[in-house]
Amino acid sequence: MSRRSRNRDHVHRRMKRRAAPGTAPGSLTVDPHAPRPVIRLIAYSHDKFVEREIAQPDELRQFLGHWSVCWVNIDGLGDAAVLEQIAAIFHLHPLAMEDVVNVHQRAKVDTFGDRTFIVTHMIRIAEHLQSEQVSLFLGPEFVITFQEEAGWDCLEPVRERIRKQVTRVRDAGPGYLAYAILDAIIDHYFPVLEVFGERLETLEDRILVRPDRAVVAEIHDLKRELLYVRRAVWPQREALNTLVRDEIPQIHAEARLYLRDCYDHCVRIIDLVETYREVCSDLMDLYLSSISNRMNEIMKVLTIISTLFIPLTFIVGVYGMNFDTSSPLNMPELKWRYGYPLCLALMMVITIGQVIFFRRKGWIGPQKPPDDSSGKT
Template identity: 50%
Template sequence: MTWYRYGLDGYAVETNRPDKHEGELLWIDICGLKDHLAIAELGADFGLSELAIADLFHLDQRSHTDFDGDLVLTVLRMPVSGPPFVADQITLLLGPDFVLTLREGPRDCFEGVRKRLAGGAGRIRGSSAYLFYALIDAIIDTYFPILERYGDLVEGLEERILQEPGDGAVRDIHLLKRELLDLRHALWPMREALAALQRDDTPQVDESLLPYLRDCSDHAFQLLDMVEVYRETAQGLVDLQLSSISNRMNEVMKVLTMIATVFIPMTFIAGLYGMNFDRASPYNLPELGWKFGYVYALGLMAASAGAMTFLFWRLGWIFRRVRRSREDDR
């Protein structure tokens, strides 16, 4: 539990509960939920109801905003890694002169906010509501680098499928779709939580803060749009994978068909000369008695195979890359 005392004239960090002076604001940052009694006692001191205090210890909540008297309680999901996507729950409590953040784990995204508080630049020391907005904005901004990684993963899968489609790509695509679905489940309720903060009757949030909250909502909608685009692209990758496998199978079947076609006249010639008829008849094969009859049959087979290969080449069914490169050189 870390206490930040700040105001227009100063800034201090305390590890124990400090004495609050007139005109000062507080930010209480709590890491972990081990000390239930201390957290519950602190929540009761700030005016939270018993039901709201009990909700602080539930870590599987959707993003939402609740109102407990003059207090605003917002629960958000903060991504800590991805892929695979893992998110921690962060609870933010806004009061008239304080902000409380309750983090599930030791990881957070508030270092930039701490530097702004220490530097005293801008409006961040002016009100607890502005600090509340800055913390929400920092949480939302953590999604952008995560989604960039998923975008790189989508592009990598697409290149992999185009170069060498295989059965492993289908599994990776389905894992990617599941990850994107988890991201969507984390982002979708955030819209409602931010919309609740922009209502006219929201305590502790004045009209001057609404443009900043709308900017957070715009970022949340932008993140959702990115997730939807990646999900549609992932679905397209499934179709691309099936199409690539089908095309590859067609290429294999075409090669096998051409090989079989080349051997058809050779098989016919071999079968023709393999018929054992009496050579005394003038209507039977005279080549069976020739000295070079065997060489003649082999040459005839080679000629038929060469003629078939030349025909396939002229039709563009084989050696297409070599043919295209020669045409480009010309």
């Protein structure tokens, strides 16, 4: 299966995950093929820390109110009952929970009382480009993240920072943790874009050395993937701008300052994506130009060969005429003893003369450097 068909199947599979038309707002219609939720808890204060996997959502109640920050991460959205229990424990709005399970949402920020709901997307490249929706709830003493599936995420560096006692995140509140999560997701776009940059360089080298038709398909695939990344990251810039601009109780001035830096990273990513898309268009132009130049070279070779044979064909045609050889006016050289060798020698001299003329004009052989002697004083 080609890269293009794999990406198309991946996007099509995501777009199927929608509630039926007319479903009541706030209904949790989960994907029957989604993995069951796996709940992981990290609770911490400045001088204490706990990390464990939670078997039942009710176990989370004992941690509320006893820690500075509780981070609950749920991998998998395949059990509506578990998700409803978590929503009830943390008083999460049903409309926000509906957006959690409908994983085709664009990045956004919504406020429900003292709960802030953030939708973002993280991407990676394995065999093909993949994206995953990450839904984040920010509350007075907690952060909850919902991911589509376990197995890959870019949040492990954040967990490592929490495990160390002397870190800024251990001294800050849930707003700073939300920033750290968003920053890790945004920064993970840069390695993906580095892969795109390497692929562009490889395509450019192939086009310059020996262009083929497969390059066209690869350029289209790459441009399509860049468009996919652009659609994922462009709304995230708006969401981050909302977090920086609006007054959100859990996001203090320090966290807002760091979010501004995260916003700058997002703008850089968008600029890179736009630049790479322009490079894709330039590569297509380069491919067409290379094909045109190659065709011109072929036509030049054929033209030179034809030109070399024009005088030879004329000579052969003249002496191939069947006139009466008994007349002294009808080609007396046909009776010369060395007429045939002289004719061959003449044709060879004409051919060599043409080749020398073509080389001096620069039509064949290495190109002559421009003569700049006239510019010297």
